[in-house]
Amino acid sequence: MGKRRAFSRAELPATYHRSVARVFSGVQPSGSLHLGNYLGAFRQWVAMQEEFDCFYCVVDLHSLTVEHDPAELRRKTIETAAGFLAAGVDPERSTLFVQSHVHEHAELAWLMESTIAFGELSRMIQFKEKSAGKSSIRASLFTYPALMASDILLYDTDRVPVGEDQRQHIELTRDAAIRFNGRYGETFVVPEAVLARHAARVMDLQQPSNKMSKSESSPQGTIELLDPPEAVTQKVRRAVTDTDGEVRYDPKRKPGLSNLIELMASVTGRSIEEITSSYSQYGPLKADLAEALVAALDPVRQRYAALMGDPDELAFLLEQGAEKAAGIASKTLARAKEAIGLLPPS
Secondary structure, rough: OOOOOOOOHHOOOHHOOOOEEEEEEEEEOOOOEEHHHHHHHHHHHHHHHHEEEEEEEEEEHHHHHOOOHHHHHHHHHHHHHHHHHHHHHOOOOOEEEEHHOOOHHHHHHHHHHHHOOOOHHHHHHHHHHHHHOOOOHHHHHHHHHHHHHHHOOOOOOOEEOOOOOHHHHHHHHHHHHHHHHHHHOOOOOOOOOEEOOOOOOOOOOHHHHHOOOOOOOOHHHOOOOOOOHHHHHHHHHHHOOOOOOOOOOOOOOHHHHHHHHHHHHHHHHOHHHHHHOOOOOOHHHHHHHHHHHHHHHHHHHHHHHHOOOHHHHHHHHHHHHHHHHHHHHHHHHHHHHHHHOOOOOO
């Protein structure tokens, strides 16, 4: 067989065409929102809504792949949605919704499981990492990249802003879309991953070889989105660096310091070269970084408090978003079901 190709938007039926490119991204409602979410995702989302047709989703179904507390999942879902809005996602310009409120995500996932091969799923790095050393693994942890593919493909997505750790999943989504189109006709738009220029993968301040996350083993290494200014300052001041004292960007030999430089570049927009040439000691760099982070995060923390104080309004916004998302997702699902050969209801 010849190599399958990605169909361009110009080759798809006229109903697919839009004057503005579409973006989709989502965050799982587990743990607490942190600096990595903000710099690696939310700020990019906010900037994109100025130029693109954006769909942002709380991917709560992905949380079912591991052991969880049902009440906590519901609470985290609301908190995550509030975090989106607090960071600047505007429901007037973007579509914000909860994944499980749009049933088409789960239904298209089965079609994707019937398209993606077992071997492809078994090669997913995140599955290997999350299943390592465990005797009991949920089947959904193995198959959830198919659900992730359906999340993206349902909205004829052109661009997917992701961290480096999710890039493999976007490649799998692209492969699945190309394969489906090749077998059953031009059905899906083939998306592209978009990485943040700096801090696409924010590292732990205490363990710079690890990605920043909500970790009980390293609470001082994670800056949470809702940390007060004094906590942000303290965590940056105590961030692990090295002993040679030279301000130099070198991720391999100086991972802690390089992470701080990346963070400074991301939050201020300054280049890495400009930052390294501006400091001769670690202390002033840490002080300026803490100040910049506080200035960026404090308004987010205040907006979040206001949103959580009005749960009815938040629920209304999510309901509106789900209704808009379902209007598009239902058409894509119907198109895919027809293409693959399922009999439509009479």
